Amino acid sequence: MTTAAVSARRLRVSGVVQGVGFRPFVARLAGELGLAGEVGNDTDGVFVEVEGPAEALDRFASRLVADAPPLAHIRGVAAADLPAAGRAGFVIAASRVAGRPRTYVSPDIAVCDACLAELWDPADRRYRYPFVNCTGCGPRFTITIRLPYDRPNTTMAGFAMCADCSREYHDPADRRFHAQPVACPACGPRLSWGSPDAGGHAGAVTGSAAGSGSDAALAAALELLAAGGIVAVKGLGGYHLACDAASSDAVGRLRSRKQRGEKPFAVMVADVASARRLAAVDADEQRLLSGPQRPIVLLRAHLSGVSPLVAPSNPYLGVALPYTPLHHLLLASSGPLVMTSGNRSDEPICFDDGDARRRLAGIADGWLVHDRPIHVPCDDSVVRIEAGEELPIRRSRGYAPLPVSLPTSPASPGSPASPGSAASLASPGSAASPGPAGSTDFAGATGSAGPPIIAAGGELKNACCLGAGGDAWMSQHLGDMGSVETLRALDLAVRHLCDLYAVEAPAVACDAHPGYQTRRWAEARNAPVLLVQHHHAHIASVMVEHAVPVGERVIGVAFDGTGYGADGAIWGGEILVAGYDGFDRVDHLRYVPLPGGDATIRRPARAALAHMWAAGIPWDADLAPVVATSAEELAVLRRQLERGLYCVPTSSMGRLFDAVSSLLDLRHTVSYEAQAAIELEAAAGGTPRRYAFDGMDPAPVLRAAVADLRAGVAPARIALGFHHAVAVLVVEQAVGVRSATGLHRVALSGGVWQNVLLAGITRQLLEAAGFVVLTHRVVPPNDGGLALGQLAIAATVGFPR
Secondary structure, three states: OOHHHOEEEEEEEEEEOEOOOHHHHHHHHHHHOOOEEEEEEEOOEEEEEEEEOHHHHHHHHHHHHHOOOOOOEEEEEEEEEEOOOOOOOEEEOOOEOOOOOOOOEOOOEOOOHHHHHHHOOOOOOOOOOOOOOEOOEEOOHHHEOOOOOOHHHEOOOOOOOOHHHHHHHOOOOOOOOOOOOOOOOOOOOOEEEEOEOOOOOEOOOEOOOOOHHHHHHHHHHHHHHHOOOOEEEEOOOOEEEEEEOOOHHHHHHHHHHHOOOOOOOEEEOOOHHHHHHHEOOOHHHHHHHHOOOOOEEEEEEOOOOOOOOOOOOOOEEEEEOOOOHHHHHHHOOOOOEEEEEOOOOOOOOOOOHHHHHHHOOOOOOEEEEEOOOOOOOOOOOEEEEEOOEEEEEEOOOOOOOOEEEOOOOOOOOOOOOOOOOOOOOOOOOOOOEEOOOOEEEOOOOOOOOOOOEEEOOOOOOEOOEEEEOOEEEEOOOOEOOOOHHHHHHHHHHHHHHHHHOOOOOOEEEEEOOOOOHHHHHHHOOOOOEEEEOHHHHHHHHHHHHOOOOOOOOEEEEEEEEEEEOOOOOEEEEEEEEEEOOEEEEEEEOOOEEEEOOHHHHOOHHHHHHHHHHHHOOOOOOOOHHHHOOOHHHHHHHHHHHHHOOOEEEEOOHHHHHHHHHHHOOOOOOOOOOOHHHHHHHHHOOOOOOOOOOEOOEOHHHHHHHHHHHHOOOOHHHHHHHHHHHHHHHHHHHHHHHHHHHOOOEEEEEOHHHHOHHHHHHHHHHHHHOOOEEEOOOOOOOOHHHHHHHHHHHHHHHOOOO
16 A cells, blocks of 8 residues: 555544443454555544545445444544554553543443353353353443553453453454453353351452352352252342242341332343243333343332232332343343342442452342442342333433533524434523522523532432533432442442542532532532532432533423422422523422321321311311321321421422322322322323312312212222323423413423322323423433432532632
């Protein structure tokens, strides 16, 4: 090849292009087209310098995107001409580190079919090896210490490749070409088994290495599981606690030791056919179950093959398929296994070996572990299907830390959202300042590059978010902020994101609730802080998902259980006109006094009594909430309500769902969040009764429901009628706002919208009325998505100087 016969180009590829087999793909593509040059990782993504005939370069550029590896997410390709240098051959160059990283880390990916074929092939050198992986699958985010994504920057750095693995790693024709976690029984991580000592504490982990030693460790774990024991299993992003899902004795002991209450456990099964024996699985749910993310999918349960203690009083079952070779080895020789997070209730997942042995002592009867360090804890993701699409309930393994583009700025009036657009972070501006009563308007600078921002997220289902350079990186799920361990997990997650992207001392956005740990955490940092109203953040989060530009507004319907309002009340049934720069509270569910505050959250019967009192419904002895409450407590509650003592006003739609659940005698006390609402959704059926709110006052609905109960109407029909009434309420409110403002997009956010029955009815009615409906598909509608909204608001309005 002579320099006169060729052209040359430099290509810059950005997006999720590290840890997904992109460099080997580029090398193979260049070889196929007879091109010379090099490809490498750097802190911006992947760089390619390629030369050859101009026609071949054009085909190369086109196929670079069209034929990219399935795990790659290409954000952009920039090209520039270069002088031809007469290169020979194509090589993968050493990674280059300069400046702040602007590339993306791939999530952990389920083991692929090609690796599974090796796992089960007796003639293969990786036969039954629990850590088989390639460029298309395996650990990524949880082993990444720093960028660029190369083996020395991961927790695989301590495992020197043997000659066979090295040969695969350096062979462009091999699917393990530059697979950073490549390993085999001769050189890779080892599986071992350990038992608690006589004192109940985990002793030193014993057992053999790879190969036959792995089989011995697996055999010991399977023997204990079959005997009804509980096994701590070290996985990709932390420890699971496993037991036989069919054994009520085993499940009951796990529930007791973990202090789980009635909160459902997830179950892992070998394949889709096994999942169908436990629950109904439609085509969309099957796609999620068997996809590369392998989340826990909430399915309508048969519960014929597992203990009723797995998900007591719950019609849904969380089901997952194996996503690591170790899972496949376990499930090949056992029935369904409970596979729940390795922690005590309300604590973050254990991932450090020493911490796990301390915190899980007294829970686990045995330990199936390995010696590959986990750098980043990452719990399982949880999803549902709504309208044929994915609805995240918990966004973590398989998804984190894929970025979300922050909104563009400025926007032309009335311009449509452009999916995939990105915006620079806003410059710090003036402080957020409350407007008139019931309204909050923020003034700040938009449209220019601003400082990095950390959003602290919610108090429940916490996930934080880092924003820099137009991107928002949501962390993995961290848990509820009720323990020192979870606060420590928040610190670790923030530190890891900041280390990955070389960010120092970012400004902090957090919830405005004065009692939240996240606010105290934010205010303790040496950085500017912006307080963001809870429901504004909810609506902003779904706006970001749909790339609504800065400057535009939507009709926001924020329905949840608890959020601190601008007037000091507890909000949760809000109709907003919202943009990133502020919101107007157009209407809200009628305030109801909540006796005892947070205590009522755990007692739906109290919520029912409060709503009945506000609606003028006597506390007669034939009504379930009255029967469920002692005479002494009824007397105290009546005095509180009559005198306004220790009563917090609330507009919470979540508490209204609780009230109806209790009124229908479904649930009077709860052991986990949203339990009453979940059971109310599940109970709905038949022909719905017709109910109507009076504006935003639920009193007519409650009075009609009581009348129907006394008339012998089936609770299922009342429950379905209530769902329809809430959906009609949303449409009526949206029509009113559209008449006043001309807005036609309705954004639904808040934990109530995890209810797929309500979401489906509401979507149908809104679309029939001519609205564009924005719902969550990237982050959860619950508080697990709050950080994204907090970040977008802070990026738009700026921070106090």
